[in-house]
Amino acid sequence: MTTPLAEEIARIHGTPAVVIDLDKVEANIARLQAACDAAGVANRPHIKTHKSPELARQQIAAGARGITCQKLGEAEIMADGGIDDILISYNLLGEQKLGRLGHLQRRVRVIATADNPVTIAGLPQAAEIAGRDLEVVVECDSGRKRAGVETPGEAVALAKMIAGSKGLSFAGFLMYPPEDGWEATQVFLDTANAGLRDAGLEARIVSTGGSPNIPNIGKLKGATEHRAGTSIFNDRMQIAAGVAGIEDCALTVYATVVSRAGPERGILDSGSKTLTSDSGGLDGHGLILEYPLAKIAKFAEEHGFLDLSGSNERPEVGEIVRIVPNHVCVVVNMVDKLVTVRGDRLVGELPVAARGRLT
DSSP states (O other), rough: OOOHHHHHHHHHHHHSSEEEEEEHHHHHHHHHHHHHHHTTOOOOTTTTTTTTHHHHHHHTTOOOOOOOSSSSSHHHHHTTTTOOOEEEEEEESSSSHHHHHHHHHHEEEEEEESSSSSHHHHHHHHHHHTTEEEEEEEEEEESSSSSSSHHHHHHHHHHHHHHSSSSEEEEEEEEOOTTTTTTHHHHHHHHHHHHHEEEEEEEEEEEOOOOOGGGTOSEEETEEEEEEOOTEEEEEEEHHHHOGGGOOOOOEEEEEEEEEEETTTEEEOOOHHHOOSSSSTTTTSSSEETTOOEEEEEEEOEEEEEEEOOOOOOOOTOOOEEEEOOOOHHHTTTTEEEEEEEEEEOOOOOOTTTTTTOO
């Protein structure tokens, strides 16, 4: 049954609407900060999930040291919003980006990331534009097989290259351990630190990451900070990882049932352009809170195909339902605004200021 709040949201904003409960957002911010504080590790949340300077300011007000951005464009938006301590956890290449990085560094503290000599060779250009040294961390892979050097020896070699480059300052290591790979990560870090000591260098920053790794915060001896992004909203992937419950999911998509052409099927007005085709390896494309046994089985761009065969309770045409998405980060990046509520009260809206900042 459609709730009065859903009717109000549909009347003012229409559906599909991406809605966040500010009470839950604030609780999630506080929970992450408490986990970092308890472990004696600084909190440097990743803004890739919410893309909002306002929410980043709330995270800093709650105790975060600074923020993490994946892309330079996100960092520029955050600096415009008053954030002045930004780690960019991505290789930045090319004259255009290096020029922007230099101008950004003039305004705020920026920590750059590199995992190869080509990236490092370009970074002095940004430091020259900024007129001050640029801090650089070396990204290390300890098992996830994404970005990052694969051996401690490579990490130390890059640290030496950074330290020997005009305008650059070696700051430390950036890591994203697999959830079951923290022992291997410890061996990697200990070996790399020994190599640094032999070279007369020190890792002032050892940054770990991931919302699924929140239970592991503090397990890496020598870690100084942690980067978690999705935990501010949570989603089905975080529930599946065992680090959040339904009650912790602050973002839902309000969608309308627009067709019931057959008894065991239906159509939502939310397709791949709203809920995303990134399944996260889960069954179906979102959890419908009012009908948890129904399945969003597949998508067209503007159609969510409902499989109602497993649900005795079935929605009617015109009913508005709430969906917890599989992967919330991608959902946020597809809308210009988030509708804000507190419990069953509509509050307003929040711009997704860094939406689409892919460069």
